[in-house]
Amino acid sequence: MKIVIPGGSGQVGQILARALTADGHDVVVLARHASTGAGRSAAWDALSPGPWTAEIDGADVVINLAGRSVNCRYTPENRAAILSSRVQSTRIVGEAIARASRQPRVWLQASTATIYAHRFDAANDERTGILGGDEPGAPDTWRFSIDVARAWERAFEEAATPSTRKVAMRSAMIMSPDRDGIFDTLLALVRRGLGGTAGDGRQYVSWLHHVDFVRAVRWLIAREDVAGAINLASPHPLPNAEFMRVLRGAWGTRVGLPAADWMLALGAVAMRTETELILKSRRVVPGRLLEAGFTFNWPEWALAARDLCLEWRLNR
Numbered sequence: 001m002k003i004v005i006p007g008g009s010g011q012v013g014q015i016l017a018r019a020l021t022a023d024g025h026d027v028v029v030l031a032r033h034a035s036t037g038a039g040r041s042a043a044w045d046a047l048s049p050g051p052w053t054a055e056i057d058g059a060d061v062v063i064n065l066a067g068r069s070v071n072c073r074y075t076p077e078n079r080a081a082i083l084s085s086r087v088q089s090t091r092i093v094g095e096a097i098a099r100a101s102r103q104p105r106v107w108l109q110a111s112t113a114t115i116y117a118h119r120f121d122a123a124n125d126e127r128t129g130i131l132g133g134d135e136p137g138a139p140d141t142w143r144f145s146i147d148v149a150r151a152w153e154r155a156f157e158e159a160a161t162p163s164t165r166k167v168a169m170r171s172a173m174i175m176s177p178d179r180d181g182i183f184d185t186l187l188a189l190v191r192r193g194l195g196g197t198a199g200d201g202r203q204y205v206s207w208l209h210h211v212d213f214v215r216a217v218r219w220l221i222a223r224e225d226v227a228g229a230i231n232l233a234s235p236h237p238l239p240n241a242e243f244m245r246v247l248r249g250a251w252g253t254r255v256g257l258p259a260a261d262w263m264l265a266l267g268a269v270a271m272r273t274e275t276e277l278i279l280k281s282r283r284v285v286p287g288r289l290l291e292a293g294f295t296f297n298w299p300e301w302a303l304a305a306r307d308l309c310l311e312w313r314l315n316r
Helices: 011-022 076-099 140-158 182-191 210-222 240-251 261-271 287-291 301-315
Strands: 002-006 026-031 040-043 061-064 106-112 165-171 173-175 207-209 228-232
Touching (some): 002 011, 011 026, 011 210, 061 076, 076 140, 106 140, 106 210, 140 165, 165 210, 173 182, 173 210, 182 240, 207 301, 210 228, 240 301
Parallel strands (some): 002 026, 002 061, 026 040, 061 106, 106 165, 165 228, 173 207
């Protein structure tokens, strides 16, 4: 198959590009700058039509991952860039698909598990989950993330591509040993003795092993009967305190200094990021995947963490 990945030069895109190229597919990564990673590279600006649209015409699959990183301070300038990069790139991909003489049979669109409400009482699946934004006392930064997620999915839904099946991938944190990824960052804290409980530790962490992420993407491409929003997450999210305890055990260390809310706030300023990425409870489960018979290689964090630590050591 020919698979086009707009925004595929980032960490998640390269996880997919490597795996799908190894499968024997013709993978084309659309990037602002020439890519030296997996897959062929084609230039685009994520804003307007150009020669890159020829890659969409005749492709079998489009996987749009474009969007500015949310790992930053939510200044007015960064907020505008985060929102526009997602909405505009989605619209322009939709326009390219609509104008193609032979349209792709499936369009997988990046979304986020952050779209769900901060909660502890029950897990959010696709049918009964509560979308966020109305939680009492939620910080402004949390509401901004929900607004972005909703606008992102709305742009996807509004794209007029009746001949192309569309799937919105509401992904949890994808754990891989790649340098500077979320797992690498968390493990760095553990290795330095700082990987303790964040805040009160009650907030849930939703995660997905990179192998299961790739397997889920392959499954979504193949399943002609699946469309709409799909949660890509392990079936077993767990509270932050337990999540970090298990990670410390997988690495082989017992010490992990906890971090109070005020310490996290100061650290976020120093690292030019936001505490939402750590303190919001993301209790998300893959209801539709499980109902349709998808099986996870790494459903439990204890085994997944051990495997990821081993991969990290081998890669270094």
